[in-house]
Amino acid sequence: MAEGANAVEAALSGGTVYELFVTERAAAQHAGLLDAAREAGVAVSPITDRAADGLSETVTPQGIVAVCALLDRPLEEAVTPAAKLVVVLVDVADPGNAGTVIRVADAAGADAVVLAGDTVDPHNGKCVRAAAGSLFHLPIARVRDVPAALAACSAAGLRTFAAHGYADAELDRVDLAAPTAWVFGNEAHGLPPDVLDRTDLAIRIPLYGRAESLNLATAAAVCVYTSAMAARR
Amino acid sequence: MAEGANAVEAALSGGTVYELFVTERAAAQHAGLLDAAREAGVAVSPITDRAADGLSETVTPQGIVAVCALLDRPLEEAVTPAAKLVVVLVDVADPGNAGTVIRVADAAGADAVVLAGDTVDPHNGKCVRAAAGSLFHLPIARVRDVPAALAACSAAGLRTFAAHGYADAELDRVDLAAPTAWVFGNEAHGLPPDVLDRTDLAIRIPLYGRAESLNLATAAAVCVYTSAMAARR
Structure with a gap:
């Protein structure tokens, strides 16, 4: 379910919407969206505020909710040889973090996001809200098998870079212009050693102050955007 | 109040702690911290799990809480002519966002964070937790008067850069090596026009994909780290 005007708009433009539910008030506020839905052949059904x-x-429903098709695509459709930037999340536990990283990946022009291992379900409502429509903007693949996800990135011609707090290589010293898959691990535990071993290079964000680390979403923003800007320089 | 072992450790090393409260279990787990507190002359008081x-x-208390002095410093102590990187938050409403940006600023080696206008109180528990100890790592100033905050940055020799979604200048095209104060606005409304007018340059993060924006914390991470890395290149 995509909830709120922004998410519904993104779902209509990028995904498959089965049905749209709106309250009377939301229908008056978002007449353009309702027209777009009807033009796309989507059933629009009125509901009460209570429904x-x-x-x-x-806590504060906007009164507009779309029922959408499941979002994930097969790995081989998401990660293709045309890809220049891919984000792989391994065992990410918090749906808000996953959604925020998907939004960052979209903003940075990534070609796909791969949710690998035990990473949360992107259909979780918190993930959908944090992604702010980006779930519908780029292909999302879900793969239990982390080595298979990394192998698909390598096969597509991407270097695999693991974000890792104790890596020797520093972000500002690495050439980031070539096609890259960024790999991020669990919020508390990071990437397991066997996953680190399977990536081409582990990279850390330099810590210039006294903070011991960054949180997952801000670390991903720094890594992914530094790559995206370097590739266009 | 600084809650949890990490925050208490940061408070002991960087702030003024009046008293430390610990449960029996937490005392057994964090014996080193308790020793450090006693050596620093801080009273350590046992409490029950219920207390x-x-x-x-x-929801899951760690059983260790420090009562600390208020954190904020006068603006002129926080923003000095020696400063190379300062972060100014204007009317930021969410304490988790403020804390996350303070952690990013610390990691990037910023000299100070200025909480200007109606920005949330950094002593808010959500802000303290999101900052993960960084509140005690660099000076935090609170200033109602936003023009005064910007004037102090200019007087300290910093260029003031406003992060703004509709700016003409793009982050990857601007020379970021010189001393800089980054200015970020409210999560929903951004920076008001009169604040934008008072900054030296408005800059936007290039959006290479279809996302319409980044959230405050990830946008701040990208801007502040891009500056920090450019200044060291």
């Missing part, structure tokens, strides 16, 4: 509360996972 | 629950703002 909207029931469908919503948020 | 720890009462003091805690989290």
Whole structure:
């Protein structure tokens, strides 16, 4: 379910929407969206405020919810030889973090996001909200098998870079212009040694102050954007 | 109040701690911290698990809480002519965002963070937790008067750069090596026009994909780290 006007708009433009539910008030506010939905052949059904509360996972429902097709694509469709930038999440536990990183990947022009290992379900409502529509903007693949995800990136011609707090190589010293897959690990535990071993290079973000680390979403933003800007320099 | 072993450790090393409260279990787990506190002349008081629950703002209290001095410093002590990188938050509403940006600023080696206008109180528990100790690592100033905050940065020899989604200048095209104060606005509304007018340059993060924006914390991470790395190149 995509909830709120922004998410519904993104779902209509990038995904498959089965049905749209709107309250009377939301219908008046978002007439353009409703027209777009009807033009796309999507059924639009009125609901009461109380029903909207029931469908919503948020405290202040916007009164507009789309029921969408599942989002994930096969790995080989998401990661192709045309890809220049891919983000791989390994065992990421927090849906808000996963959604935020998907939004960052989209903003940075990534070609795909691969949710590998035990990473959270991208259909989780918190992930959908944190992604702010980006779930519908780029292909998302889900793969249990982490080595298979990394192998697919290598086969597509991408270097695999592991973000790792104790790596020798520093982000500002590495050539980031070539096609890259960034690999990020669990919030608490990082990447397991066997995954680190399978990547081409482990890289750390230099810590110039006294903080011991960055959180996952800000670390991913720094790594992915530094690559995206370097590739266009 | 600094809650949890990491925050207490940071408070002991960087701030003024009045008293430390620990449960029996936490005392056994963190004997080294308790020794450090006693050596620093801090009173250590045992509390029950139930009292720890009462003091805690989290669902799973760690059983160790420090009562600390208020953190903020006068603007002129925080922003000095020696400063090379300063982060200014204007009207930032979410304490988790403020704390995350303070952690990013610390990691990037910033000299100070200025919380200007209606920005949240850094002593808010969510801010303290998101900052993960960084509140004690660099000076934090609180200033109602936003023009005064910007004037102090200019007087200290910093260029003031406003992060703004509709700016003409793109982050990857600007020379970021000189001393800089980055200015970030409210999560929903961004920076007001009169604040934009008072900064030297408005800069946007290039959006290479289809996302319409980044959230505050990830945008700040990209801007502040791009500056920090450029200054050391």
